[in-house]
Amino acid sequence: MKILVPIKRVIDYNVKIHVKADETGVDLANVKMSLNPFDEIAVEEAVRLKEAGKTSEIIVVSIGSEKAQEQIRTAIAMGADRGILVQTDDPIDLGGIEPLAVAKILKILVEKENPDFVLMGKQSIDDDSNQTGQMLSALLGWAQGTFASAIEVNNKSIIVTREIDGGRETLKLKMPAVITTDLRLNEPRYAKLSDIIKAKKKELEIISINTLDIDCSPRLKIIKVTEPPARQNGIKVSNVDELIDKLKNEAKVLS
Amino acid sequence: MSVLVIAEHNNKRLKAVTLNTIGAAKQLDNDIHILVAGSSCNSAVESAAKTENITKVLKINSKELSHVTAENIAPIIADLAKNYTHVLAPASTFGKNILPHAAALLDVQQISDISAIIDNDTFERPVYAGNAIATVKSSDDIKLITVRSIAFEPSSNEGGNAHIENIPSKGKSKLSSFVALRETISDRPELTSAKIIIAGGRGIGSASNFALIEKLANKIGAAVGASRAAVDAGYIPNDCQIGQTGKIVAPDLYIAIGISGAIQHLTGIKDSKIIVAINNDENAPIFQVADYGLVADLFDAVPELENKL
Numbered sequence: 166m167k168i169l170v171p172i173k174r175v176i177d178y179n180v181k182i183h184v185k186a187d188e189t190g191v192d193l194a195n196v197k198m199s200l201n202p203f204d205e206i207a208v209e210e211a212v213r214l215k216e217a218g219k220t221s222e223i224i225v226v227s228i229g230s231e232k233a234q235e236q237i238r239t240a241i242a243m244g245a246d247r248g249i250l251v252q253t254d255d256p257i258d259l260g261g262i263e264p265l266a267v268a269k270i271l272k273i274l275v276e277k278e279n280p281d282f283v284l285m286g287k288q289s290i291d292d293d294s295n296q297t298g299q300m301l302s303a304l305l306g307w308a309q310g311t312f313a314s315a316i317e318v319n320n321k322s323i324i325v326t327r328e329i330d331g332g333r334e335t336l337k338l339k340m341p342a343v344i345t346t347d348l349r350l351n352e353p354r355y356a357k358l359s360d361i362i363k364a365k366k367k368e369l370e371i372i373s374i375n376t377l378d379i380d381c382s383p384r385l386k387i388i389k390v391t392e393p394p395a396r397q398n399g400i401k402v403s404n405v406d407e408l409i410d411k412l413k414n415e416a417k418v419l420s
Numbered sequence: 421m422s423v424l425v426i427a428e429h430n431n432k433r434l435k436a437v438t439l440n441t442i443g444a445a446k447q448l449d450n451d452i453h454i455l456v457a458g459s460s461c462n463s464a465v466e467s468a469a470k471t472e473n474i475t476k477v478l479k480i481n482s483k484e485l486s487h488v489t490a491e492n493i494a495p496i497i498a499d500l501a502k503n504y505t506h507v508l509a510p511a512s513t514f515g516k517n518i519l520p521h522a523a524a525l526l527d528v529q530q531i532s533d534i535s536a537i538i539d540n541d542t543f544e545r546p547v548y549a550g551n552a553i554a555t556v557k558s559s560d561d562i563k564l565i566t567v568r569s570i571a572f573e574p575s576s577n578e579g580g581n582a583h584i585e586n587i588p589s590k591g592k593s594k595l596s597s598f599v600a601l602r603e604t605i606s607d608r609p610e611l612t613s614a615k616i617i618i619a620g621g622r623g624i625g626s627a628s629n630f631a632l633i634e635k636l637a638n639k640i641g642a643a644v645g646a647s648r649a650a651v652d653a654g655y656i657p658n659d660c661q662i663g664q665t666g667k668i669v670a671p672d673l674y675i676a677i678g679i680s681g682a683i684q685h686l687t688g689i690k691d692s693k694i695i696v697a698i699n700n701d702e703n704a705p706i707f708q709v710a711d712y713g714l715v716a717d718l719f720d721a722v723p724e725l726e727n728k729l
């Protein structure tokens with residue numbers, strides 16, 4: 166069984182971001198970039214399935230700049246078998262390659278590689294779109310299992326537990342399927358140094374986005390990107406009585 | 421042309437987030453239709469018809485939709501969408517699951533989680549965990565949009581008198597099937613519409629200690645929320661997680677107890693009217709956004725607070 170794992174290079178989740186002064190976007194020069202955390206969870210799950218003998222091959226795919234090779238290598242060091250980079254000079258966070266275009270590119274790669282299912286993140290932590298997996302499922306006409314906190318792979322089907330607003334829902338998906346990961350699916354491993362070195366030698370295919378016959382022009386024009394309004398500074402209270410007094414008499418949020 | 425809202429409901433009534441989504445739709449057009457798709461959903465349909473601002477209810481009552489999956493509902497939405505300028509759904513797990521699927525069927529780039537409407541094509545949406553606000557202008561003919569509920573006033577669930585139109589279902593998709601639902605049963609208010617929220621983090625220390633939070637919440641009729649760390653540790657169910665990848669809330673009063681204030685958490689609470697933090701680390705980042713901060717051991721402060729309220 167073969168799994169395709171789309172991964173995205175994004176700003177590291179610990180970095181405090183800065184909006185550019187000209188309001189055209191977020192400053193990504195010289196900041197730490199990482200594998201999108203949800204995609205790291207997807208890679209981890211794929212590797213665990215391989216370790217359990219449920220799958221034979223894990224292919225990671227990224228659409229991004231040539232630097233996204235770093236994230237592909239990280240995924241390979243975690244245990245993926247090979248990588249494909251669809252290279253573009255356009256931004257992939259805002260105003261460039263959008264989820265619909267990513268889904269169209271992934272569809273082409275799926276048709277080429279024929280995986281049994283696609284395992285990917287539920288959300289990029291830069292554009293916060295939460296769309297690509299659902300779109301890919303629609304374009305392929307495959308079963309969809311979003312926000313997975315547990316998956317069980319059988320012969321022809323996958324049982325997915327989904328984190329939803331009212332609790333947890335379990336679905337049975339016919340394979341092939343698209344699954345997106347939620348935080349509770351697993352805790353990703355750190356790649357060992359020796360594996361990071363070995364990953365440098367694994368196969369990484371590079372495809373130019375221009376060779377794919379897809380119109381990737383953005384549908385959402387970025388008019389501006391601004392800082393959110395800041396909250397006013399608050400105060401420290403010295404004890405519970407003072408807190409209750411403030412809440413009742415100053416803020417008037419308790420009666 | 422008019423605007424279509426996709427209702428999230430429990431077959432009996434519309435969920436509160438649907439009313440906020442109608443509130444957003446109102447800023448686009450006066451003629452708002454709503455799709456209520458479900459099974460034995462007559463009461464939900466009737467309540468939709470009475471909702472302020474709704475002019476037409478599209479009803480699909482079919483056994484196949486007792487559990488709505490993206491594969492079942494998205495093709496219906498995609499067909500209907502051709503008659504509308506905008507299709508709006510709440511940015512809840514329900515809306516997030518189905519609307520992008522419909523958008524791809526229509527070759528539309530969805531606009532996720534909008535927090536403001538500038539004009540019929542232009543919207544604001546938080547990105548980078550709410551640390552930036554992007555103003556985006558869509559060039560698609562039909563706009564498919566998910567709506568951040570706290571950013572829009574809800575429509576009233578009274579005062580409407582909409583016409584109800586039956587539409588057929590498209591049958592059951594064979595791609596996926598429902599197995600089970602483990603619902604979190606609670607008498608407390610829903611997080612996304614609660615006036616007061618008491619939230620606990622890793623500092624609470626264990627699932628049994630979480631009773632402290634619950635007791636305080638019960639005393640003042642509050643909803644209970646949590647940080648990711650508290651959910652990951654199994655103190656409380658996943659649907660209580662507040663933040664970038666959980667629920668976005670905006671109560672009048674948010675009390676964060678034993679929560680450090682990571683950006684991923686703060687983005688989910690920063691539109692609250694008053695934020696209170698109780699934490700024994702005076703340097704915890706949560707104090708930078710708290711209106712009232714109490715540096716104290718929660719195991720002393722929370723029982724005292726509960727006693728005195």
Ligand SMILES: Cc1cc2nc3c(=O)[nH]c(=O)nc-3n(C[C@H](O)[C@H](O)[C@H](O)COP(=O)(O)OP(=O)(O)OC[C@H]3O[C@@H](n4cnc5c(N)ncnc54)[C@H](O)[C@@H]3O)c2cc1C
Pocket residue numbers: 178202203290620621622623624646647648649650661662663664665666667677678679680681682683684685688698699700701704716717718719
């Ligand atoms: C992709 C991604 C998405 C994420 N999404 C979310 C999200 O949606 N929501 C979210 O919340 N997090 C999210 N996180 C996690 C986030 O980064 C933090 O790890 C998390 O919010 C920390 O939770 P916490 O504040 O409870 O725990 P900690 O950071 O460990 O803080 C515990 C706090 O409790 C205090 N404390 C301990 N004992 C006591 C005591 N006796 N009395 C008083 N105070 C005490 C400590 O001083 C500390 O400040 C996400 C992370 C990633 C990578």
Ligand SMILES: Nc1ncnc2c1ncn2[C@@H]1O[C@H](COP(=O)(O)O)[C@@H](O)[C@H]1O
Pocket residue numbers: 171172173174201203204226227228229257264267285286287288289290292293294295296297298
């Ligand atoms: N540029 C990209 N390259 C590869 N995968 C991507 C890319 N953008 C998004 N994805 C995948 O789609 C998921 C959801 O992203 P989004 O819809 O942008 O929130 C991510 O977690 C990735 O798995």
